[in-house]
Amino acid sequence: MSFSTIRLDVADFVATVTIDRPPVNAQNGAFREDIVRVFDELHDRDDVRAVVLTGSGKTFSAGADLKDRPDRSAPGAFPRHNRLVRAGFDCVLECEKPVIAAVNGAAIGAGCVLALCCDILVVAEESFMSMTEVDVGLAGGVKHVRRHLGESDARLMIYTARRITGPELYRMNAASVCVPRDKVVEAAQAIAAEIAQKVPLAVRAAKRSFRVTEDLPLHEGYLYEQSQTVALASTEDTQEALRAFAEKRKPVFKGR
Template identity: 80%
Template sequence: MSETLIRVEVAEFVATVTLDRPPVNAQGRAFREELIQVFDQLSDRADVRAIVLTGAGKTFSAGADLKERPTGDAGVYPRHNRTVRASFDCVMECEKPVIAAVNGAAIGAGCVLALVCDILVVAEDAFLSMTEVDVGLAGGVRHVMRHFGQSDARLMIYTARRMSGAELYRMNVASVCVPKAEVVAAAQAIAAEIAAKVPLAIRAAKRSFQVTENLPLHEGYRFEQSQTVALASTEDTREAQAAFAEKRKPVFKGR
């Protein structure tokens, strides 16, 4: 893997992905293509079971690089939009859970990048903001609605307000709110806890979240049951159950 704008470190089955495009981790085409490459590879790596996503410096990501806004030329917008969607989809569709360690400002596309993660850990002085209406745009609504209540989602989109770490925790958007110096460690601790579980079961659980999000209760639960049936005959599930009974640490093989 060759990163130039994104750094990856792996230890004890946890990958820490750091956005590193000074000064504010703005998202341009090269950045998005590299992000897609990084997450596609991490999704397949056997030595990675959970991922932490954070930003270098004071900012998580200040959003799209305005120097690369698409023109009105034929075919430019469709290609641009396809790449933007893929840069978010690669995180949502990654086989491994992704914990956002929001260390600073997450604005516009940066806010969406945080919201496509599975779990949010935020610094007290960090904030999420969708500033599209300030510049005559209106993106990010559907992603905001996945995490915010109806009134708060509209408040955020219509006003372009900055939602602080404390507010995000109060709104149940973030699971953890800690001082900035602790945000990456807090996210890594959650990732390590996930990495200790049966890898195939975690992957099945994430798949269930993806598939059932927009399904009615009955169909969604039926899908979840199919995942449990598939897991029941795997070697790792048998190992997890044996280790529990024998009061020892399990050894998983990914099968």
């Protein structure tokens, strides 16, 4: 596949998706169509076990392209627009493979939400996230912000539109790693490579568990997780992992 706003590289079971829409990687209709296509492809590719998402240049994504707003006078324009916006985020959330955000610079509005859709955040010291909707009379992103930030910090971000820097995100426990900008993709790829060595079916089951149990009570959530373990127990890859552990060798997985 070819993409007009995204670069895709795959090596050693790790895919690196780079948003490439100069000058600030703003999100428009073409970008949303591209990101849905690329993540749908990665969802099914056997040669991909983890994904890194980053931006080209010094910006992760400056948010929605304001020149690409729907025409309010056209019936149905907003529902169609909002559906595509959601799809651009949902494809990351629903991708079976873990996605690591390498936040190399500004992640603003829709760019911030896109990063927060990822499973793990690696941020550059020079980066920042902000939700600027209240500055322009809009609202949104609350649910996504809440997934990674504590209640007080989430409200601080939403109500003030303040820039939260990489080191602050790390201090808030919103990000797992904070490194200089020139190391951020490398650090994210190292995490992806570590994940890629694990049992692929088990990693995918774990991601499903995170998604399915997010809003479930403890008992129902753990019950679902146990069902995943039962399903995995009879798979070839789990049996191979157990044999390799006992034989002190590197396992060879088949994805089944």
